[in-house]
Amino acid sequence: MTTSLAGLHSNYREELRDYRLLCSKAGGLTVIALVLMGVALDYVVYPAEQARFAIVRVLTSAAIGLALLSLYTKTGKRQVQVITFLWLLLPQAMISWMIYVTQGEESLFYAGLMLTIFAVGILFPSGYRQTLAFGLATVCLYYIACRAHPDGIRNPSKFQFQLILIFFCALASSIYTFFNEKGRFQLFRLKDELAHKNEQLARTNESLAQIKGQLLQQEKMAAIGTLSAGLLHEVNNPVNFCLMAIEIAMEEPQAQDSPSMLECLTDVKQGMQRIQHIVSDLKTFAYRKPGAAADDVPFLFEKALDSSTRLSAHELRGVKLTRELPGDTLVLGDEAAIIGVLINLFSNAALAMHKAGTVSPQIHVTAQWHDDRLHVNVRDNGPGIAAENLARVFEPFFTTREVGQGLGLGLSISYAVVERHGGTLFAESELGKWTAFNFDLPRVE
Template identity: 85%
Template sequence: MTSSLVGLRSTYREELRDYRLLCSKAGGLTVIALVLMGMALDYVVYPDQQKTFALVRMATSAAIGVALLSLYTQTGRRHVQIITFCWLLLPQVMISWMIYATLGEGSLFYAGLMLTIFAVGILFPSGAWQTLAFGFATVTLYFIACAAHPGGIQDASKFEFQLIIIFFCALASSIYTYFNEKGRFQLFRLKDEIAHKNDQLARTNENLAQIKGQLLQQEKMAAIGTLSAGLLHEVNNPVNFCLMAIEIAMEEPEVKHSASLQECLTDVKQGMHRIQHIVSDLKTFAYRKPGAAADDVPFLFEKALDSSIRLSAHELRGVTLTRELPADTLVLGDEAAIIGVLINLFSNAALAMHKAGTASPQIHVSAHWREERLHVNVRDNGPGIAAEHLARVFEPFFTTREVGQGLGLGLSISYAVIERHGGTLFAESQLGEWTAFNFDLPRVE
């Protein structure tokens, strides 16, 4: 028997115990009602014994009631099968006593013994051995009732016939219970398999959704690359022409003698240089090698940081960004992907701080070498992340933003990017004070 099957049977027994507890409580109340309603039979069949039988029936019902009350205790819940077996025998003892007190093997109450046997096998989730034991106990009680009858056994053939019928009922009920128990376990097994399949399907769907998000991200990068390639040719030439014209204009005597013109041309020149930097940053995506390994290209992390700051300048408006980097930041990896990770971290931090109305919003980027890896820390002074959300920030499609403001894939994809570089992206936060994201990149050998 495999360990999984052993575990399945253990879980099945736990669930079956709860089901037996429920059946025992419901069945006990039903039996009490039927025992008391049997007074009508006493009135029809044995009216002269009605009062005595009524007292016995009430005593039996009270005893069953006590047994049911015990099921509400911790001990009763633990031994529900034994308690149920005992209170089920109480009606059999009562009927057997009535057989003894009336006509012995000639009493009509023997039919009640058979009905109870079938009821136990059909209505209660008893085991085959328990049902068989209940049947043998009933046969024994019937034998004692007839044998102890004041007149003894008057009609041996009738007694033997009824005894055999009761035994057949017990045997048939046990066989039915055996197959019913197997069928119940099979249904539980199928339900468990379906639950596992559903879990696997949910995980597969989640993985597919994550892959889809990554593909969408790659498609966006490819689109940026295509656009950048065009920009390199279409923008660089007119920008260079404008810079040359600005240089010439700044040499004009009128400009040299006009502070306002010099300031205007200087601002225009800086704007043109900014355009050059942005186009240069976009070149990273334009000439990115598709399918290249994550750790096969050396690049300066400082340069990637500069690019990410320029490309996320719109989101970083009003945010003070500081840095603390070592002199050497040469690492191995996918520069475009790392720029994407930094842009995502900056954008998330800026959005959270703007949304929370953080006074003097700041982002500090620090890095240091440890064990041949550059460990990077991106920390903000924003509202922080709640503890229940901190453990889920890297889950695909998990987001605290409003509907339509994000898919919840940015950090999940960033996590995969850093993992692809042999590192780990993890978050720390103090609610209401700060949030920090940490990752590491390999050094160039």
């Protein structure tokens, strides 16, 4: 959404104020140099007045310098237009005085007045009103200088011609400034629109990245679902037959009389039961339509935690996982998606701790009810996250892993999943000591 016209004008004035401040400082130094270099003109045109003119030029330059120094104060920065207008009148007043003390309308210095008028209109980002006011002030100064000349106006035609010429310069300069000002505003508006377009493009790219990540996740979920559906038929039945056979074998007299055989059968039974649990966990992902989000249904967070622990057992080898849960963990949401979030958090933590060589790696999961929401904290004692990366961990495609070891979409997708449940996923860390991820889920009404 583009900036409103009033806001655009406000931003334009603020930017223009800084630009005027810069131009006033640079222009002031240039004018001081030109005023002092004008002694060469005095030497050519009025050599008899050179000493007196040199003193006036130095005083004028000093006054302009003081005005420039005031621009470094807070008041000067706010009143940059007024101060610039005043110091620009100083060389005009100086030239008018030189006309007064020399030849009046016969003096060639009137050209300096016109040159300054055009310079102000072209080089300074002044408004057309200020430029017109500056031009009219110059006309008045020239009129006073010629009228107050000791010999009066000796050549009225020449005086009127030059006065009208100076006025035309003022008018032309203000017209040029008017269109120049409109052009500057149009350029600023285009820059503002371009900035907003870039922001929109950045947001669009971020949305596309999130959509891409979600599509990849949905494809993985669909693949897991297809695999799970197959496992339900291809694995569950043989496992059940094996368990029945093991139960029968354990009742045989030979097994009862042999402690070692009974122990072996018990181990086999526990292994088959573990397979049953894994298949049961994978049932959560079965029969889900690709690209379709599951309806929010009541489920036990504790059960989701058990499933995610078993499904990420390979990554959690050597990691001690503890929990501290309330008696009631019934929440509302997409159980499979929350299992995916927990698996991602466990896998990231385990990988970071293994990579850093953490001694006695641990993950502790706590959950507490606050305001009808279950607040979950997953904390590890790993290497932590650097401060410059902590604010970026949820950005799509941001990863600290080596190339080929991850797309950096896991936490971004997890953030979107938690957000879909009305909660927020955020990270805390102390570098070299611990990392914690927090999210919350709604209670079943």
